[in-house]
Amino acid sequence: MNISGAAKAAGLPVKTVRYYADIGLVEPAARTAAGYRDYDDTSLRKLSFVGRARGFGFSIAQCRELLGLYQDEHRTSAEVKQIASARLDDIRAKQRELQALHDELEHLVGACCGDERPDCPILDYLS
Amino acid sequence: MNISGAAKAAGLPVKTVRYYADIGLVEPAARTAAGYRDYDDTSLRKLSFVGRARGFGFSIAQCRELLGLYQDEHRTSAEVKQIASARLDDIRAKQRELQALHDELEHLVGACCGDERPDCPILDYLS
DNA sequence: GCTTGACCTTCCAGTTAGGGGAAGCCTTAC
DNA sequence: GTAAGGCTTCCCCTAACTGGAAGGTCAAGC
Numbered sequence: 376m377n378i379s380g381a382a383k384a385a386g387l388p389v390k391t392v393r394y395y396a397d398i399g400l401v402e403p404a405a406r407t408a409a410g411y412r413d414y415d416d417t418s419l420r421k422l423s424f425v426g427r428a429r430g431f432g433f434s435i436a437q438c439r440e441l442l443g444l445y446q447d448e449h450r451t452s453a454e455v456k457q458i459a460s461a462r463l464d465d466i467r468a469k470q471r472e473l474q475a476l477h478d479e480l481e482h483l484v485g486a487c488c489g490d491e492r493p494d495c496p497i498l499d500y501l502s
Numbered sequence: 503m504n505i506s507g508a509a510k511a512a513g514l515p516v517k518t519v520r521y522y523a524d525i526g527l528v529e530p531a532a533r534t535a536a537g538y539r540d541y542d543d544t545s546l547r548k549l550s551f552v553g554r555a556r557g558f559g560f561s562i563a564q565c566r567e568l569l570g571l572y573q574d575e576h577r578t579s580a581e582v583k584q585i586a587s588a589r590l591d592d593i594r595a596k597q598r599e600l601q602a603l604h605d606e607l608e609h610l611v612g613a614c615c616g617d618e619r620p621d622c623p624i625l626d627y628l629s
Numbered sequence: 630g631c632t633t634g635a636c637c638t639t640c641c642a643g644t645t646a647g648g649g650g651a652a653g654c655c656t657t658a659c
Numbered sequence: 660g661t662a663a664g665g666c667t668t669c670c671c672c673t674a675a676c677t678g679g680a681a682g683g684t685c686a687a688g689c
Contacts, residue, residue: 379665393667394647409655411666420629427628431607435646445625455624456616463611466604470597477593480558484590489583497582498572501554502547505637517677520638525675536684538637562675 378403381414385422392422400439401425421445433462505530508541512549519549527566528552548572560589 381403382389395401396412401421403412414422424445428438437458444450444458486496508530509516522528523539528549531542541549551572555565564585571577571585613623 377666388648389666390648391646398646407655407666409666410668411655424628429646431603441625441628445629448620450620450622451618452614452620452622452624453616453618455622456611456614459607459611459614459624463604463607466600466607470600470604473593473597473600476558477590477597480586480590480593484583484586487579487583487586489580491578491580493575493577493579495577495579495582497579497586498568501551501568502572515677516637518675521676534637534684536637537639538684556675 376414376419378412378414381412381419381422384419385426387422387426395422395425398435400435400442431462432466433458437462503541503546505539505541508539508546508549511546512553514549514553522549522552525562527562527569558589559593560585564589 376384378389378392382392385392392401393412396403401418404415404418405413407413421442424442425438428441429435433441440458441455444455483497483500488494503511505516505519509519512519519528520539523530528545530539531545532540534540548569551569552565555568556562560568567585568582571582610624610627615621
């Protein structure tokens, strides 16, 4: 299967699939005589795997680790869980941060009349 | 005041202050004979303003707009409120996205034993 | 007056995870 | 045979900095 077929199957842009091949994350099974990337079933499954992992916000480095575990017969679920837990912690940290920003900004926006006058509690707060 | 003093006063890294000068966001009031950036009271206030706005997650472009309004006698609070509301909408969208990721990933992590065996619902879900 | 160390300057490269587009080869359909 | 479309590599671009190198400047101490 050529790159556009693989991209479609994995639900990724062609550029992204090429990028993953460039950085050695998911390499095509082979190249055709003309130099075209050729994806087989295994490489296709890896592409989809990475696509879903990226959807969870795992970094490329984490995807690389997860992919390694995915292909490792002797992995332990503890190793996987540790990576996923780290991501979960990141998400929770980001959520707390966003919540604080949200509350503060919502308060300011609520206090601003939004009319034709120049007086503005938002600018007051920033200055 | 030289750049390290200004950076300290605004609570920003020196590199960042230099960057803001480079992109014309907050320029120093003058240069000394030796070419050193020289910050006065006004430029210091702008630096702090931008630092706080960046803390809210406003983009550099939004900071530029806010700074323009801050210095504009004829601004309307509506203009400010519009920018802030846009940022608030962004935050809320990000929060919804993170919440969905959080719930799904928390569910998977909770279902993973995290022991020595290779069986893992997280990998199962990704593959 | 000289040295030393801490400043300052500019410039270049790298970061994440790709996106856009050019120049040129390959394949497929008509 | 040719034209359209797909593929290749290569390079530049993004946001908002950060790190580092090479070299000029300044203040303190001897």
